[in-house]
Amino acid sequence: MHVKININGKLYEKDVEPRLLLAHFIRDVAGLTGTHIGCETSICGACTVLSNGLAVKSCTMFAVQADGADLVTIEGMAKDGQLHPLQESFWEEHGLQCGYCTPGMIMCSHQLLSRNESPSEAEIREALDGNLCRCTGYQNIVKAVQSAAGKLKRTTKVAAGD
Amino acid sequence: MIAQNFEYTVATSLAEAVNLLQKHGGRAKILAGGHSLIPMMKLRLATPEALIDIGRIPELSYVRQDGDMVCIGALATHHVVETSGVVMRHCQALADGAGLIGDIQVRNKGTIGGSIAHADPAADYPASILAFDATIVTLGPKGERLIPASKFFVDMLTTALEANEIVREIQIPVQSGKTGSAYLKMAQKASGFAICGAAAVVELDGSGAMAKVAIGITGVGNRAFRATEAEKALKGQKPTTDLLKRACEKASSGVIALEDIHASADYRLDLARIFARRAVEAAIERA
Amino acid sequence: MRIEGQFEFEGISSEAVWDFLTDANRIAQCLPGCEKLEKTGEGTYEMQMKIGVGAISGSFSGGIRLHNLQPISQYEMTVNGTGAPGFVKGEGKVQLSPKDSGTLLQYSGDVSAGGAIASVGQRMIGGAARMVIDQFFKCVAGKL
Amino acid sequence: MPQRYVGLAMKRKEDPRLVSGTSTYVDDVVLPGMLHMVVVRSIHGHARIKRIDTSRAQKFPGVVAVVTGEEVAAHCGPVPCAASIPKMKNAQRQLLAVGKVRFVGEPIAAVVATDKYVARDAADLIAIDYEPLPAVVNPEKAMEPDSPRLYDEFSDNIAFNFGFESGNTEEAFKKADVIVKERFVNQRLAPLSMEPRGVVATYQMPDNELVVWASTQVPHLLRTQLAVMLNVPENRTRVIAPEVGGGFGAKIDVYAEDGLVGYLAKKTGRPVKWIEGRGENIAATIHGRDQIDDVELALKNDGTILGMRVKAIADLGAFYSLFTPMIPTLTGLLAPGCYKVPALKFALVGVLTNKMATDAYRGAGRPEATYMIERIMDVAAQKLKMDPAEIRRKNFPQPNEFPFQTSGGVVYDSANYEAALDRALELADYKGLRRKQAELRSQGKYMGIGLSSYVEICAMGPSAAMPGGGWETGSVRIERTGKVTILTGASPHGQGQETTFAQIAADEFGLEPDDIVTIHGDTARIPSGIGTFGSRATAVGGTAMYFAVQDLKEKMKKIAAHLLETTPDKIEFGVGKLVVKGDSGRSMSFIDVVDVAYNAVKLPPGLEPGLDATRFFEPSNFTFPFGTHVCVVEIDAETGEPKITKYVAVDDCGNIINPLLVEGQVHGGLVQGIAQALHEEVVYDENGQLLTGTLMDYAVPRAHDFPEFELDRTITPSPVNPLGVKGVGEAGTIGSTPAVVNAVVDALAPFGISHIDMPLRSEKIWKILKGRKAS
Structure with missing residues (x-):
C-alpha cells in the first residue's frame, strides 16, 4: 500500500506492506533513527512520537494507519539549530544517562506540557507512566520537565507581550 | 515484533466495515486504536487475515x-x-x-x-x-x-x-437525583492492567439513604461482573462504616477468580471486597 | 496451572455421557475449532485445531489420549497441541457420578503452555482453559 | 593550580547528540547489502531435539542462509566463560543447541534474509521436533540425587563448591549469648537495559577482516573472544561499541548471537545485523542474583558480633556465561559488610538449573552480601531489643582502623561509617520518625523505618581478582593545535566519561573541557582496554588516563624548562600556560610548548618529538564506597500495598569529579535496588517456562513508584588511586534493597514478623495482615 507521511515537515512516501510498523517506517524508510524501539508490548515508550499533535507509541501503530498524518519526532524538536526547551532542560538537569529512552521521554513530556503548562511533581511522574528509564531513577527527568515548563511559560509570556 | 502479513482496508463508514467483515467470513478483525490488537499481532498470538481500519471514520x-x-x-x-x-x-x-x-x-x-x-x-x-x-x-x-x-x-x-x-x-x-460514582483500582505493576478494579454508582435519597447502588468489578474473574449481593445489602440503607464493610464482604461471593503470578484467587476476591467498599465510599463522597 | 471444575448433565445418564466422551467422532463435534480428529490407536487420536479466545488464536496440531478408563465412572485424558505460538498441554482426570436424574461430571488437572503463549498469556491460561472446557461440556449436553 | 572543573556540576558533553536524536546506536548502523538475522529459540525448558526441518525456510524467497547447531559448532567455539573455580564442571554451550536444549529461549537455529520481516516469517517455517524432558528450576531440588540432570556427562547438577573460613566460627558460636538465623533469598532479576542487545558484522576477504558493531560494555574483551570463537586473527578484528543504551552488567558477556552474526557475515559474505527483541532480552540475556543464603549470626547480649556462618546456594542457570561462576563468590568477600565480624565461615554451592545463565547484574554478588548482613543485623536488633542504628554503630570499625582487614578476605581502603550513619539519621529525622511511628501504630496504621549501612567493592579491580585482567588503559594525545584527545579503554554506556575525563584533564593541563575530546568504544582507535563495569571507569580508567596526562605534563615541563632556562621541577601548569614557579612573568603558553614538541627543532637534547602517552593502570586494591540509607514505608492496612514515603541516602564514594553525575548514578541505583525489593522478579514455572517474558509481566519500575530521594554525602578519599575516587555506579543498588525490606519488616513488627521474602508484593504483606492480629 502506498503511504505518505509528513515527518518534521518533510513528506516521505513509499509502497509498504500493511504490517510495517510506524516505528520502522520512521527509522528505516525516513532514516530518522532518533526514535528508538525498546519493547514489543507498548510499555516502554522509547518509540513515542507526536502524530497529529498526539503522543503515540509508534511501535503500536502500522504505518498505513498514519497515512496522511503529520508526525514530529525528536529530530524535529530543535529549530534553527536551537534546542527545544525540553531538550535543553534534559541536558541541564542531567535527565539522561544512556540516552536510549530520552527521545520518547521528551516527546511524551511535550504532550504533557501542551496540556498542562505547570504540572506538579506528582502529575509529571504520572504522565511518564508510559516511558521507562533504567538509568536515571527518574528524579532528574522530573526536574527537567519542571524546568522546561518554566522556560516554556516564560517564552509564552514574552510572546504574549507580558 | 513483526506481525504476520494481512490485507488492509480503510473503511469509510461503519456499514462498509460490516460488509467487509462479512466478506472475510470471520477471518478479519476491526482495527480502531489498535492498542489491544497490535501487541498481540506483533507476538503472533493474533494472526488475522485482514484488518478493517475504522479509525478514520x-x-x-x-x-x-x-x-x-x-x-x-x-x-x-x-x-x-x-x-x-x-x-x-x-x-x-x-x-x-x-x-x-x-x-x-x-x-x-x-x-x-x-x-x-x-x-x-x-x-x-x-x-x-x-x-x-x-x-x-x-x-x-x-x-x-x-x-x-x-x-x-x-x-x-x-x-x-x-x-x-x-x-x-x-x-x-444520565443519573438522576443526588448521584455520585467512582472507579478505583489496584494496577498490576508491570502492565498497568487491573488486578482488581471497582466502579460504584450510588444515588442518595433525601434522607441520606442509598436509593440506588451499583457496583461493577473487573480484573477478578473471567469477565467483569456486578456485585449484586453487596448491592442488595446496601440498597435502601443509610451508609455507615460498619454497613459498608459488612455489605461489601459479599462483593465477590460466587465468583471464580483468576489466578496468576501477580495475584492469587483469594487475594483478588479480597481486593474485590476492599475496592467495592472504597468505590462506594468515594461515590457517596461525590453524590 | 491447576484447574478443576464440574458440570451437570441434567437428565442425562452416566452411560450416555460416558459413551459420548469416549467416542472420538463425537468429541470432535464439540471441541471448539477442531478441524480434524483421527483415531490412531486404542484411546489415542491425532487432531488439528484452531483454538481462539477472542482476538487471540492459533492453529495447533496434536493429540488426545484417553487412559485408565474405568467405565462408567472415570478416565484420564491428556491433550496436547503444538503450533506457531507455542504449545499447550492438559492432563487431567474426569469423574462421572449420578446426580438426581442426571450426571455430575468433575474434572481436575493441570494445564501448561510453552512459547509465546506461556510468556505472554499466563494470566489468562487458567481462565481460558476453563472457558474452553465449559463450552465443550455445554456443547456435549446440547448434543445429548 | 586550582581545580576549576573537578568537583563542578558540569553539563555532559555527550548530551547534545543524545537529546537531539542524532547519536548512533547499533540498530542505527545500516550497511549496503546488509542481511538481517532472526534466531529460533527453544520453547521448552528441557528437551532433546529430535529433528529440525529447515527446508521450507531455506526455500522462502529472500532467505540467504539458515543454520543449525552442528554446522555452527563445526566452525565456531562455544559461548565463552572466563571465570574458573577449582574443580568446577565445565557447563559450556554451543552457539546453537546441539542435541539438547536446557532453557527456554536457547538459540536453536538462525535465519538470515534480505529483510527483517522476511527473516521473521521464515523463522516460523522451521519445524523442530522436541522430546520434552523433565525440567528442574529449583536449585535445592536440582541438588537432589534423583533430580533431572541437565548434562548427561555430569553425575549431578552441582557445578562447584566454594568456601572459606577465617577466624574460628565454632568457638564464636559457642561463646555467643544470642544466635539469630534466617534464610534470605535474592530473587532472579533481568538487567533490562532500555536498549536491547544488538550486533552488526561485516567480514571481508581476502584480508579476513571482521568488523563488528556491538552494544557492549567491553569492546576489547569482545574482540579477543570473537577472534578465538570464530578463529579469525585478532589483529584483523575490530569491535566498535557505538552509543550503548545501558548495560547494567549484562553487556559484559559475550553471547551466542555475537558469534552467530560474525559467522553468518563470513558465511554469506554480506553484512549481517541482529537486534534483540525485548522478549529475547528477558529470556536469553543474562539474569542477575538468584541466590539463597542461610545466615547465622552469633552475638553478645550487648550486640557485639562474634561470628557469622553463611551457606549460600547460587542458581547459575543452565550454562556459564562470561563470569557466571565468579559472581556468587563475591558475596563471600563482602559478607561481613561494614562490621567487625571476627570469625566468618562461607560455604557456597553453585547449581545448574533449566533457566538462563546468571551473571553480573548491577552489584553482582555484593547486593546479596549486603542484603543478608543488613537483614540479619535487623533480625539481631529485634531479638536483642536494640535500636537498629545502635547495633550497627556498635560494630563499625573506627576510622583509625583503616586499612581494615576483614574476615571476608579483603582490605577496606578507608571509611568513616559512623559519620555517614549519623548524617543519614539526622537528615531523615530518625528520632522524629520513631515518634511518628509509635503514634501511627496506636491508630492501627503501619509505618516502617528501615536502615541499611553498606559497604561495597568497587573499582574492579586488581588483576589477581579479575578473570581477564583488572587493569585499564588511558592514552592521551595533545594534537598540534593544542586540542587534547583522550582514548580510554573504559568504554561507557551512559556513565559520562566524555565529561568527567575532560574535567580531570582540563584541570591538569589548565585547559577548557571543550578543548578535550574523549574517544572510546573502538578497538581500532583505542590501543587496548578492558571496559566499564564494577564501578571501575573513573577509579581505574580515569587513573590510567591521569597517569598518561602526568607523563605528558612532565615532558612539557622539560620543554618549557629548556626554553625558559630553568629546571623542569621549577615549572608548573597555569591556565593556558606553563609558568616558572614563583615568577609568573616567566611563562610559555600551552600552545607554544605543544608547537615546540611537534616542530621538533627547539627540543631539549635527547627528548623525542610529539605529545602522546599511553598508560596501563593496575590497581593495588579495590575501593570500598559506603553509606547509610534510610527508607520509610507506609503499608495499606487492607490491601498490604507498601508505599515508600521518604528515602534518604548518604553515600561516600570518595572524591567527586562531577556531583551531577554522581547524583544521577545514585538515583538510578536506588531505583534498581528498590525495585528488587518491591517489584522485579523473573519467574519460571516448574516446567521451566518463563512466565515474565514481556514487560507486561516483568515490572520495571516507573516514575510514580518513588518519592523524591533526599541525598547527601560524606567524602573519604580512597588511598588506592591518586584521584581519591571510589566509584558510585552500583552503590545505590547495593544499599537500597535491604533498607526497603527492613522498613517493611519494621512496619509489620506488631505482627511478630522477622522476615518477608522479596519482591514484597502487596499480596505477601496482605497475608501477614490477614493472618495475625497486631499485638
Whole structure:
C-alpha cells in the first residue's frame, strides 16, 4: 500500500506492506533513527512520537494507519539549530544517562506540557507512566520537565507581550 | 515484533466495515486504536487475515448528551473520555477508569469501542459500563442492536458481539437525583492492567439513604461482573462504616477468580471486597 | 496451572455421557475449532485445531489420549497441541457420578503452555482453559 | 593550580547528540547489502531435539542462509566463560543447541534474509521436533540425587563448591549469648537495559577482516573472544561499541548471537545485523542474583558480633556465561559488610538449573552480601531489643582502623561509617520518625523505618581478582593545535566519561573541557582496554588516563624548562600556560610548548618529538564506597500495598569529579535496588517456562513508584588511586534493597514478623495482615 507521511515537515512516501510498523517506517524508510524501539508490548515508550499533535507509541501503530498524518519526532524538536526547551532542560538537569529512552521521554513530556503548562511533581511522574528509564531513577527527568515548563511559560509570556 | 502479513482496508463508514467483515467470513478483525490488537499481532498470538481500519471514520469519535443519555462514539479515545466534561459531570467513574488506562500515549490512541469489544478480563471500562447499566449499540448486517451491558461481557475476551458486528456507541443513562460514582483500582505493576478494579454508582435519597447502588468489578474473574449481593445489602440503607464493610464482604461471593503470578484467587476476591467498599465510599463522597 | 471444575448433565445418564466422551467422532463435534480428529490407536487420536479466545488464536496440531478408563465412572485424558505460538498441554482426570436424574461430571488437572503463549498469556491460561472446557461440556449436553 | 572543573556540576558533553536524536546506536548502523538475522529459540525448558526441518525456510524467497547447531559448532567455539573455580564442571554451550536444549529461549537455529520481516516469517517455517524432558528450576531440588540432570556427562547438577573460613566460627558460636538465623533469598532479576542487545558484522576477504558493531560494555574483551570463537586473527578484528543504551552488567558477556552474526557475515559474505527483541532480552540475556543464603549470626547480649556462618546456594542457570561462576563468590568477600565480624565461615554451592545463565547484574554478588548482613543485623536488633542504628554503630570499625582487614578476605581502603550513619539519621529525622511511628501504630496504621549501612567493592579491580585482567588503559594525545584527545579503554554506556575525563584533564593541563575530546568504544582507535563495569571507569580508567596526562605534563615541563632556562621541577601548569614557579612573568603558553614538541627543532637534547602517552593502570586494591540509607514505608492496612514515603541516602564514594553525575548514578541505583525489593522478579514455572517474558509481566519500575530521594554525602578519599575516587555506579543498588525490606519488616513488627521474602508484593504483606492480629 502506498503511504505518505509528513515527518518534521518533510513528506516521505513509499509502497509498504500493511504490517510495517510506524516505528520502522520512521527509522528505516525516513532514516530518522532518533526514535528508538525498546519493547514489543507498548510499555516502554522509547518509540513515542507526536502524530497529529498526539503522543503515540509508534511501535503500536502500522504505518498505513498514519497515512496522511503529520508526525514530529525528536529530530524535529530543535529549530534553527536551537534546542527545544525540553531538550535543553534534559541536558541541564542531567535527565539522561544512556540516552536510549530520552527521545520518547521528551516527546511524551511535550504532550504533557501542551496540556498542562505547570504540572506538579506528582502529575509529571504520572504522565511518564508510559516511558521507562533504567538509568536515571527518574528524579532528574522530573526536574527537567519542571524546568522546561518554566522556560516554556516564560517564552509564552514574552510572546504574549507580558 | 513483526506481525504476520494481512490485507488492509480503510473503511469509510461503519456499514462498509460490516460488509467487509462479512466478506472475510470471520477471518478479519476491526482495527480502531489498535492498542489491544497490535501487541498481540506483533507476538503472533493474533494472526488475522485482514484488518478493517475504522479509525478514520470521523463521526464516531464523540461524547454528547442526548436527552437523558450520555452517548459515546466507539472511536472516542480514552483521553477523550477521561477529559470529557459530559462524562465527568454524569458518569465520573467512567472518566476515572479512562484516566487509569495504560498511559498518555495509550489513552491518546486506544478507543472505548476497541477496549470493550476486546473484553480483556482486566480492562478498566467494563466495571463502570456494568455499574452504569450502559447500553452497547452495535451495527451488524441486520442493522443496529442494543445490547444491555449485563449481557455484553460474556466471558474472557468474549462478548455478545456477533462476528459481523461492530460497536457503534455506548449509551449511559444520565443519573438522576443526588448521584455520585467512582472507579478505583489496584494496577498490576508491570502492565498497568487491573488486578482488581471497582466502579460504584450510588444515588442518595433525601434522607441520606442509598436509593440506588451499583457496583461493577473487573480484573477478578473471567469477565467483569456486578456485585449484586453487596448491592442488595446496601440498597435502601443509610451508609455507615460498619454497613459498608459488612455489605461489601459479599462483593465477590460466587465468583471464580483468576489466578496468576501477580495475584492469587483469594487475594483478588479480597481486593474485590476492599475496592467495592472504597468505590462506594468515594461515590457517596461525590453524590 | 491447576484447574478443576464440574458440570451437570441434567437428565442425562452416566452411560450416555460416558459413551459420548469416549467416542472420538463425537468429541470432535464439540471441541471448539477442531478441524480434524483421527483415531490412531486404542484411546489415542491425532487432531488439528484452531483454538481462539477472542482476538487471540492459533492453529495447533496434536493429540488426545484417553487412559485408565474405568467405565462408567472415570478416565484420564491428556491433550496436547503444538503450533506457531507455542504449545499447550492438559492432563487431567474426569469423574462421572449420578446426580438426581442426571450426571455430575468433575474434572481436575493441570494445564501448561510453552512459547509465546506461556510468556505472554499466563494470566489468562487458567481462565481460558476453563472457558474452553465449559463450552465443550455445554456443547456435549446440547448434543445429548 | 586550582581545580576549576573537578568537583563542578558540569553539563555532559555527550548530551547534545543524545537529546537531539542524532547519536548512533547499533540498530542505527545500516550497511549496503546488509542481511538481517532472526534466531529460533527453544520453547521448552528441557528437551532433546529430535529433528529440525529447515527446508521450507531455506526455500522462502529472500532467505540467504539458515543454520543449525552442528554446522555452527563445526566452525565456531562455544559461548565463552572466563571465570574458573577449582574443580568446577565445565557447563559450556554451543552457539546453537546441539542435541539438547536446557532453557527456554536457547538459540536453536538462525535465519538470515534480505529483510527483517522476511527473516521473521521464515523463522516460523522451521519445524523442530522436541522430546520434552523433565525440567528442574529449583536449585535445592536440582541438588537432589534423583533430580533431572541437565548434562548427561555430569553425575549431578552441582557445578562447584566454594568456601572459606577465617577466624574460628565454632568457638564464636559457642561463646555467643544470642544466635539469630534466617534464610534470605535474592530473587532472579533481568538487567533490562532500555536498549536491547544488538550486533552488526561485516567480514571481508581476502584480508579476513571482521568488523563488528556491538552494544557492549567491553569492546576489547569482545574482540579477543570473537577472534578465538570464530578463529579469525585478532589483529584483523575490530569491535566498535557505538552509543550503548545501558548495560547494567549484562553487556559484559559475550553471547551466542555475537558469534552467530560474525559467522553468518563470513558465511554469506554480506553484512549481517541482529537486534534483540525485548522478549529475547528477558529470556536469553543474562539474569542477575538468584541466590539463597542461610545466615547465622552469633552475638553478645550487648550486640557485639562474634561470628557469622553463611551457606549460600547460587542458581547459575543452565550454562556459564562470561563470569557466571565468579559472581556468587563475591558475596563471600563482602559478607561481613561494614562490621567487625571476627570469625566468618562461607560455604557456597553453585547449581545448574533449566533457566538462563546468571551473571553480573548491577552489584553482582555484593547486593546479596549486603542484603543478608543488613537483614540479619535487623533480625539481631529485634531479638536483642536494640535500636537498629545502635547495633550497627556498635560494630563499625573506627576510622583509625583503616586499612581494615576483614574476615571476608579483603582490605577496606578507608571509611568513616559512623559519620555517614549519623548524617543519614539526622537528615531523615530518625528520632522524629520513631515518634511518628509509635503514634501511627496506636491508630492501627503501619509505618516502617528501615536502615541499611553498606559497604561495597568497587573499582574492579586488581588483576589477581579479575578473570581477564583488572587493569585499564588511558592514552592521551595533545594534537598540534593544542586540542587534547583522550582514548580510554573504559568504554561507557551512559556513565559520562566524555565529561568527567575532560574535567580531570582540563584541570591538569589548565585547559577548557571543550578543548578535550574523549574517544572510546573502538578497538581500532583505542590501543587496548578492558571496559566499564564494577564501578571501575573513573577509579581505574580515569587513573590510567591521569597517569598518561602526568607523563605528558612532565615532558612539557622539560620543554618549557629548556626554553625558559630553568629546571623542569621549577615549572608548573597555569591556565593556558606553563609558568616558572614563583615568577609568573616567566611563562610559555600551552600552545607554544605543544608547537615546540611537534616542530621538533627547539627540543631539549635527547627528548623525542610529539605529545602522546599511553598508560596501563593496575590497581593495588579495590575501593570500598559506603553509606547509610534510610527508607520509610507506609503499608495499606487492607490491601498490604507498601508505599515508600521518604528515602534518604548518604553515600561516600570518595572524591567527586562531577556531583551531577554522581547524583544521577545514585538515583538510578536506588531505583534498581528498590525495585528488587518491591517489584522485579523473573519467574519460571516448574516446567521451566518463563512466565515474565514481556514487560507486561516483568515490572520495571516507573516514575510514580518513588518519592523524591533526599541525598547527601560524606567524602573519604580512597588511598588506592591518586584521584581519591571510589566509584558510585552500583552503590545505590547495593544499599537500597535491604533498607526497603527492613522498613517493611519494621512496619509489620506488631505482627511478630522477622522476615518477608522479596519482591514484597502487596499480596505477601496482605497475608501477614490477614493472618495475625497486631499485638
